[in-house]
Amino acid sequence: MPVEKPDIQVDLKKYDFKDPERYVYKAPRGLSRRIVEEISHIKGEPDWMRELRLKAYEHFIRRPLPTWGADLSGINFDEITYYIRPTDRQARSWDEVPEYIKQTFERLGIPEAERKFLAGVGAQYESEVVYHSIREDLAKQGVIFTDMDTAVREYPDLVKEYFGTVVPYTDNKFAALNTAVWSGGSFVYVPKGVKVDIPLQAYFRINAAAMGQFERTLIIVEEGASVHYIEGCTAPIYSEDSLHSAVVEIIAKPHSHVRYTTIQNWSTNVYNLVTKRSVAYEGAFVEWVDGNLGSKVTMKYPGIILKGPRARGEVLSIAYAGDGQHQDTGAKIIHMAPETTSRIVSKSISKGTGRASYRGLLRVMKGAKNVKANVQCDALLLNEESRTDTYPYIEIEEEDVTIGHEATVGRVGEDQIFYLQSRGIPEAEALTMIVMGFIEPFTKELPLEYAVELNRLIQLEMEGSVG
Amino acid sequence: MADLVIRDLRVAVDDREILKGVNLEVNRGEFHAVMGPNGSGKSTLAMTLMGHPKYEVVGGEVLFKGENILEMSPDERAKLGLFLAFQYPMEIEGVALAQFLWSAIKARSDNPDALKGKALLDFRKDLEKALEVVKLPPEFADRYLNVNFSGGEKKRTEIAQLLTLRPEIAILDETDSGLDIDSVRIVAEAVKSLKGPDFGALIITHYQRILNYLEPDYVHVMVDGRIVKSGGPELAHMLEEKGYDWILQEVGVA
Numbered sequence: 001m002p003v004e005k006p007d008i009q010v011d012l013k014k015y016d017f018k019d020p021e022r023y024v025y026k027a028p029r030g031l032s033r034r035i036v037e038e039i040s041h042i043k044g045e046p047d048w049m050r051e052l053r054l055k056a057y058e059h060f061i062r063r064p065l066p067t068w069g070a071d072l073s074g075i076n077f078d079e080i081t082y083y084i085r086p087t088d089r090q091a092r093s094w095d096e097v098p099e100y101i102k103q104t105f106e107r108l109g110i111p112e113a114e115r116k117f118l119a120g121v122g123a124q125y126e127s128e129v130v131y132h133s134i135r136e137d138l139a140k141q142g143v144i145f146t147d148m149d150t151a152v153r154e155y156p157d158l159v160k161e162y163f164g165t166v167v168p169y170t171d172n173k174f175a176a177l178n179t180a181v182w183s184g185g186s187f188v189y190v191p192k193g194v195k196v197d198i199p200l201q202a203y204f205r206i207n208a209a210a211m212g213q214f215e216r217t218l219i220i221v222e223e224g225a226s227v228h229y230i231e232g233c234t235a236p237i238y239s240e241d242s243l244h245s246a247v248v249e250i251i252a253k254p255h256s257h258v259r260y261t262t263i264q265n266w267s268t269n270v271y272n273l274v275t276k277r278s279v280a281y282e283g284a285f286v287e288w289v290d291g292n293l294g295s296k297v298t299m300k301y302p303g304i305i306l307k308g309p310r311a312r313g314e315v316l317s318i319a320y321a322g323d324g325q326h327q328d329t330g331a332k333i334i335h336m337a338p339e340t341t342s343r344i345v346s347k348s349i350s351k352g353t354g355r356a357s358y359r360g361l362l363r364v365m366k367g368a369k370n371v372k373a374n375v376q377c378d379a380l381l382l383n384e385e386s387r388t389d390t391y392p393y394i395e396i397e398e399e400d401v402t403i404g405h406e407a408t409v410g411r412v413g414e415d416q417i418f419y420l421q422s423r424g425i426p427e428a429e430a431l432t433m434i435v436m437g438f439i440e441p442f443t444k445e446l447p448l449e450y451a452v453e454l455n456r457l458i459q460l461e462m463e464g465s466v467g
Numbered sequence: 468m469a470d471l472v473i474r475d476l477r478v479a480v481d482d483r484e485i486l487k488g489v490n491l492e493v494n495r496g497e498f499h500a501v502m503g504p505n506g507s508g509k510s511t512l513a514m515t516l517m518g519h520p521k522y523e524v525v526g527g528e529v530l531f532k533g534e535n536i537l538e539m540s541p542d543e544r545a546k547l548g549l550f551l552a553f554q555y556p557m558e559i560e561g562v563a564l565a566q567f568l569w570s571a572i573k574a575r576s577d578n579p580d581a582l583k584g585k586a587l588l589d590f591r592k593d594l595e596k597a598l599e600v601v602k603l604p605p606e607f608a609d610r611y612l613n614v615n616f617s618g619g620e621k622k623r624t625e626i627a628q629l630l631t632l633r634p635e636i637a638i639l640d641e642t643d644s645g646l647d648i649d650s651v652r653i654v655a656e657a658v659k660s661l662k663g664p665d666f667g668a669l670i671i672t673h674y675q676r677i678l679n680y681l682e683p684d685y686v687h688v689m690v691d692g693r694i695v696k697s698g699g700p701e702l703a704h705m706l707e708e709k710g711y712d713w714i715l716q717e718v719g720v721a
Contacts, residue, residue, distance in 0.1 A: 418519050419557035423571040424545035437561025
């Protein structure tokens, strides 16, 4: 029976535009000790940071690529540009941002979003943060929201105390690389008892081809304080692959609450290899809300170390793997103290030749009694050739624990589509509806603007899946 | 010409012919019952009329309001005014009943952009009223479609959808199966209340029970992929009393 192919009107071009390159400084391709020193020199850093970078560089050189996870053999470290400085100085008011960069972010909806509902905004273009602002009343309460480079200069004691304590450079090859060449990223400090009621946001944009972006984010939330941080990432499509390798460290002091939301929509030629980890002290609550739609390859396993009694951790993630994409994502939770609880909810969608893998570690250490942990991973396959794998690692060294684990794999059935169609909903819309319904537990945790944007992105991705 | 005309319809599933030449005409304002033993092809008829891709039409035609609907997708058929109350309604995680039906209403509209504000409020009222008619609490509007509904709740939700979407011809595929007596009465009375010059139904069932409430104008008996006998309501009573054997003998299948 011939059925007309449904047609969805979408704007595929929204993120795929390129600015001409007009940079103040662009490092030559490839990485050397000299380039690491050069980056540190341009930034005018203290000795301790330069030495840390160099140690990390040595470690990066020696450390082999991981042999597990996604295929990283396509990364050519010699072809990557590790540092680009787009402007001389950072703007505090939007008017000061160079016109071409301003246009880029305005096309992406920044700072429109800031005007609407955000407490503060940071925008990073290539290696440097080009714009930063924070709501005045928050600044008055002692909340710091700035870029990492500024933090090294203006808050050296805080940075020195916490930098690299949650993710040391020896953690993995990409953490070492980030520590060696990091630039930009956010620094957030929330003083004791201060509750930041609306989200802080950062926006990351890669523009140049074969660029490496290595932002470094450090969030310190003091006792009883709370904050929600959101980041979004995009890049245009080039024929050469780019590398995004960030490190995020969160320190959640007793009874604090931190939520970190990511909507990653890198173009499909970006290797996205990110280490995100937090440590939660007594009674603290840390949430990672992590959405991965873009990139060629993503390896990311947001981690929570539950260090104090009654600390709570949640990782809620979705991964969308379209044609040629591999999303190797998951979570890492370590229970070190009694009565700590954790929950992992992971949902993945594979379309066409896309591959989504869930890789998770749940560890309960000796002495962590009365632990409760629950892991749920659900995969949805849209086509015959789509693929999903699950690698759940559970290490329990304590007897008095309650662990739940559930994994499901489903396909969108002809019968489900038919059911929705029988009420008048066209096939493509029916499929989108089922996919959106599948990730609804994730979407409902997002601020409205992000939920709407995610809905639009999924709709766009669904185009051409039927007919 | 009748509103729904089925002519010599032949349908195969996995290369096996199930319907072997069905002829039937249904008008708005009429209730038709199709009865028959298990495996006679009743549900195949329902799924084919709505356009399930698994059911391959190998011959014949189906005209709805003068248009050949066999060339249309299921959503186009729905937009034209056809409705199927499923024997086994699907569960859809994360999609609320109200959200689903509102999307359907927009998709069926020629001017979906005009549907907002008051139209949305009216829809919400219609849906809550429909749920009340089938004796479901209003919270069902915001529950995920059929997820964790009992069998009876699913069937009632189908009828609430029917009441909200207001089709011209509805096909009820064994809506009564698995329902207790009270539920059968509730859903039957809800459908009966729609009967009029703008609404007709094709009621597929095994049992006389639902027909006591619906009072069909015509009863058809389907055996082995064909309608072998048609008559008035009295035919249903005879089937209830004597079973199908005498018909099977009469048409020489037994």
